[in-house]
Amino acid sequence: xxxNEKSDIDYKNAKSFFDKGFYDDALLxxxxxxxxxxxxxxxxxxxxxxxxxxxxxxxxxxYYNKALIINPNLSxxxxxxxxxxxDIEEFDKAYxxxxxxxxxxxxxIAVLNNLSLLLKDLRQFDKxxxxxxxxxxxxxxxxxxxxNLGICYQxxxxxxxxxxxxxxxxxxxPDNVTLLNVLGNNKMAIGNYEDAINIFxxxxxxxxxxxxxxxxxxxxxxxxxxxxxxxxxxxQIKKGIKEKSKSSGYIxxxxxxxxxxxxxxxxxxxxxxxxxVMEDKKICHEMIEFFNKKKNRQQVGELGGGYNKNKKDSxxxxxxxxxxxxxxxxxxxxxxxxxxxxxTNYCEQWPFLNKLDDMYIGTFNIQKYFKGGxxxxxxxxxxxxxxxxxxxxxxxxxxxIEKGGETVFTHYNxxxxxxxxxxLIWPAxxxxxxxxxxxxxxxxxxxxxxxxxxx
Numbered sequence: 001x002x003x004n005e006k007s008d009i010d011y012k013n014a015k016s017f018f019d020k021g022f023y024d025d026a027l028l029x030x031x032x033x034x035x036x037x038x039x040x041x042x043x044x045x046x047x048x049x050x051x052x053x054x055x056x057x058x059x060x061x062x063y064y065n066k067a068l069i070i071n072p073n074l075s076x077x078x079x080x081x082x083x084x085x086x087d088i089e090e091f092d093k094a095y096x097x098x099x100x101x102x103x104x105x106x107x108x109i110a111v112l113n114n115l116s117l118l119l120k121d122l123r124q125f126d127k128x129x130x131x132x133x134x135x136x137x138x139x140x141x142x143x144x145x146x147x148n149l150g151i152c153y154q155x156x157x158x159x160x161x162x163x164x165x166x167x168x169x170x171x172x173x174p175d176n177v178t179l180l181n182v183l184g185n186n187k188m189a190i191g192n193y194e195d196a197i198n199i200f201x202x203x204x205x206x207x208x209x210x211x212x213x214x215x216x217x218x219x220x221x222x223x224x225x226x227x228x229x230x231x232x233x234x235x236q237i238k239k240g241i242k243e244k245s246k247s248s249g250y251i252x253x254x255x256x257x258x259x260x261x262x263x264x265x266x267x268x269x270x271x272x273x274x275x276x277v278m279e280d281k282k283i284c285h286e287m288i289e290f291f292n293k294k295k296n297r298q299q300v301g302e303l304g305g306g307y308n309k310n311k312k313d314s315x316x317x318x319x320x321x322x323x324x325x326x327x328x329x330x331x332x333x334x335x336x337x338x339x340x341x342x343x344t345n346y347c348e349q350w351p352f353l354n355k356l357d358d359m360y361i362g363t364f365n366i367q368k369y370f371k372g373g374x375x376x377x378x379x380x381x382x383x384x385x386x387x388x389x390x391x392x393x394x395x396x397x398x399x400x401i402e403k404g405g406e407t408v409f410t411h412y413n414x415x416x417x418x419x420x421x422x423x424l425i426w427p428a429x430x431x432x433x434x435x436x437x438x439x440x441x442x443x444x445x446x447x448x449x450x451x452x453x454x455x
Contacts, residue, residue: 007038007043010029010030010031010043011040011042011043013029014027014029014030014043014046015046018046018049018050018053021053023050023053023054026050027047027050030043030047032047039070041070044063044064044066044067044070045064045067045077047059047063048060048061048062048063048064048067048080049080051063052080052084057084057087057088060080060084061081061084064077064081064084065081073104074104075101075102075104075105075108075111076101076108076110078097078098078100078101078104079097079101079110079111081097082094082095082096082097082098082101082111082114083114086114086118089293089295089296091118091121091122091295091296094118095115095118098111098114098115098118099115102115107138109138109139109142112131112132112134112135112138113132113135113144113145115131116128116131116132116135116145116148117148118296119131120148120151121295121296121297122295122296123155123298123299123300125152125155125156128148128152129149129153132145132148132149132152133145136149141172143169143172143173143176143179146165146166146168146169146172147165147166147169147176147178147179147182149162149165150163150165150166150169150182150183150186151182153165154182154185154186154189155299155300157189159189159190162182162186163186166179166182166183166186175206177203177206177207177210177219177220177223178219180199180200180202180203180206180223181200181203181219181222181223181226183199184196184197184199184200184203184223184226184227184230185226187199188229188230188233193230193233193234194234196226196230197227197230200223200224200227201227203219203223204220204223204224204227207219207223208220220247221247221248221322222247223247224243224244224247225244225247225248225363227240227243228240228241228243228244228247228248229386231243232385232386233384233385233386234385235385235388237388237389241389241454247320247322248320248321248322248362248363249320249321249322249362250321250360250361250362250454251321251336251360251362252358252359252360253336253339253340253343253358253359253360253361253451254340255343255347255353255354255357255358271409271412271414272350272426272427272431273412273414273416273424273425273426273432274342274345274346274349274423274424274425274426275416275422275423275424276342276345276422277419277421277422278338278396278422278423280334280338280421281420281421283334283335284396284397284398284399284420284421284445285398287331287335287366287445287447288398288399288445290328290331290366291317291366291368291445297317297318298315298317298368299315299316299317299318300314300315300316301313301314301315301367301375308377310376311375311376311377312374312375312377313369313372313373313374313375314368314369314374314375315367315369316365316366316367316368317365317366317367318363318364318365319332319363319364319365319366320363321361321362321363335396336361338423339394339396339423342394342423342425343359343392343425343451346425356391356453357453357454357455359391359392359451359452359453360451360452360453360454361449361450361451361452362449362450363449364447364448364449364450365447365448365449366398366446367445367446367447368443368444368445369405369436369439369443369444369445369446370439370443371439371440372438373438373439373443374436374437374438374439375435375436376435376436376437376438377435378410378433378434378435379433380428380429380432380433381393381428381432381450382429382430383430387428387450389452389453389454390428390450390451390452391427391428391450391451391452391453392426392428393425393426393427393428393432393448393449393450394423394425394448394449394451395407395423395424395446395447395448396421396422396423396424396446396447396448397420397422397423397444397445397446398420398445398446398447399418399420399442399443399444400418400419400420401417401418401419401440401441401442401444402440402441402442403439403440403441403442404437404439404440404441405417405418405436405438405439405440406418406437407424407434407435407436407437408434408435408436409426409432409433409434410433410435411431411433415437418444418446425451
């Protein structure tokens with residue numbers, strides 16, 4: 001038997017194990033110490049795929065790059081390298097490899113799709129829309145392109161254009177859970193909450209009927225989170241809390257804590273605004289780094305479900321408490337222990353609060369305001385049925401601002417300057433209407449959210 005024949009047999013046997021998910025067995029057959037010297041591109045690509053599945057991206061990249069030396073004109077290799085860089089959030093490199101793949105095969109739908117998804121996540125919607133439409137020119141019934149066109153238009157507040165593509169997608173697959181989730185959001189955006197609830201419930205039923213692999217679980221989580229929002233808007237608070245508890249989750253804060261570590265600085269006066277300073281500034285810096293790394297999750301700041309830069313001009317990154325189980329979210333737990341202590345100290349100042357039940361924090365935000373950014377629209381944190389169970393708002397400034405960016409409470413003529421670690425708690429009611437002044441120099445980062453009662 002020649003070396004080539006033996007190599008072919010090894011490849012077929014290893015590929016069989018790979019297809020069954022037995023990656024270590026496939027590696028044993030390929031004898032990596034010898035395979036590393038091979039010029040057989042199929043073996044190199046199989047090794048890259050094995051390490052990709054095992055999550056060892058550096059080795060996957062190594063073998064993909066060895067394969068490119070043998071044949072630099074295979075667009076799928078550039079696609080796979082781009083996918084790895086996208087997964088590890090090196091988006092500039094991902095873009096470079098996707099574009100190289102397209103230079104070889106401009107009609108490769110898989111490349112066009114992944115490039116478009118990257119552009120969508122980076123909020124380059126015009127470019128994303130152009131590329132999704134290229135896919136439809138090649139394949140008019142491409143479901144993923146239709147759904148993502150709907151998402152791109154919906155995020156920009158163009159509900160009618162979004163619905164046009166979502167309606168086309170419905171004709172292809174009316175039971176697609178991702179599609180139903182986007183369609184429900186489309187209905188909420190135009191204030192049609194009852195239709196949204198019906199659509200989300202249908203999606204929830206279908207997702208529950210499926211075998212809950214990782215993708216189905218994410219679909220179910222998103223459906224239940226958005227169903228909760230629609231329920232809150234229609235005054236069905238208890239049902240909304242139930243759905244949110246089982247999807248994005250809540251952080252529980254105790255009103256009565258027998259042992260507390262009181263924060264370093266506290267200033268509470270008759271305007272009911274608590275003011276503390278966080279000693280561990282490192283956590284603030286970690287939050288800023290976290291925000292800047294997660295470019296694909298940053299969203300233009302919303303105001304009541306819409307976008308209006310004259311009222312609010314920010315970038316927001318929403319975080320669900322359920323995500324705390326992920327390793328790169330662990331430092332948030334330290335922050336919320338500090339916030340628990342702030343609340344405990346606040347309740348000591350105002351003992352009446354001990355009559356209330358425990359508080360809960362749901363989805364919260366890290367926000368970035370560039371120079372000129374603001375939240376100039378005076379508002380309170382409880383202004384509609386959706387927010388009726390909010391008791392307090394909270395916020396920590398994550399960096400120092402040289403000029404501007406103050407939080408102004410209009411009824412009290414009180415301003416709070418942004419200083420790293422400075423933390424505020426205040427009532428959600430109309431009595432504490434406020435706005436965020438324009439950033440004059442530099443950039444402003446905050447973490448902020450609400451404390452709710454559920455009883």
